[in-house]
Amino acid sequence: MSVNPRHKKIWAVVMSIPRGSVSTYGDVARFAGYLRCARMVGSALRTAPKELKVPWHRVINSQGKISFPSAGEQARIQKRLLEDEGIVFLSGTVNLKNYAWQGDLDSNLWRM
DNA sequence: GCACTGACTCCCA
DNA sequence: ATGGGAGCCAGTG
Numbered sequence: 001m002s003v004n005p006r007h008k009k010i011w012a013v014v015m016s017i018p019r020g021s022v023s024t025y026g027d028v029a030r031f032a033g034y035l036r037c038a039r040m041v042g043s044a045l046r047t048a049p050k051e052l053k054v055p056w057h058r059v060i061n062s063q064g065k066i067s068f069p070s071a072g073e074q075a076r077i078q079k080r081l082l083e084d085e086g087i088v089f090l091s092g093t094v095n096l097k098n099y100a101w102q103g104d105l106d107s108n109l110w111r112m
Numbered sequence: 113g114c115a116c117t118g119a120c121t122c123c124c125a
Numbered sequence: 126a127t128g129g130g131a132g133c134c135a136g137t138g
Contacts, residue, residue: 004135025120029133036133042119043135059119067119074119 006034010044017058020085021101022094024062031103042067057081058101064094 009032017023023031025038034040045056057078061067068075070092079089087099 007135026122029120034133036121038120038122038133039118040120040134045119047136056119061119062121078119 004044006032006040007044007047009033010041011048011052011054014041014045014054014056014059015052017055017101019055020087020099022058022060022082022087022096022099023101024096025059025067026062027101027103028059058085060094062096064096065092 010028013028013032014023025041026036028041029035029037032041041059045054045059048054048056060078066075066078068078082094083089087094
């Protein structure tokens with residue numbers, strides 16, 4: 001059974017998101033080299049094998065919110081996991097200004 | 113193999 | 126601020 005190389009790439013990008021940071025579907029797609037393929041990221045995460053331990057919870061939508069029905073269990077779990085990493089939710093929203101992952105470029109610089 | 117859906121996003125009225 | 130439509134492509138029936 002062959003796994004789409006695109007999905008592999010996406011998993012790799014997501015796995016490189018450091019603990020305590022988050023990224024958006026659109027950004028992950030862009031970092032992976034698939035501009036405008038946000039939906040593919042969701043698809044890739046959905047089919048990601050657990051063995052890889054992909055930190056899917058660090059991926060949220062461009063509005064800084066969780067892309068699951070707020071009443072759902074998934075949303076609750078994701079929020080919990082993020083808060084465990086020190087991410088703060090303000091009225092159900094994450095401040096991307098503070099937590100958005102900046103990509104490969106030296107995160108130590110801007111983090112000063 | 114076609115048609116529809118979806119863990120999305122951008123753009124414009 | 127808000128809603129509709131297009132773009133992307135993999136999974137599912």
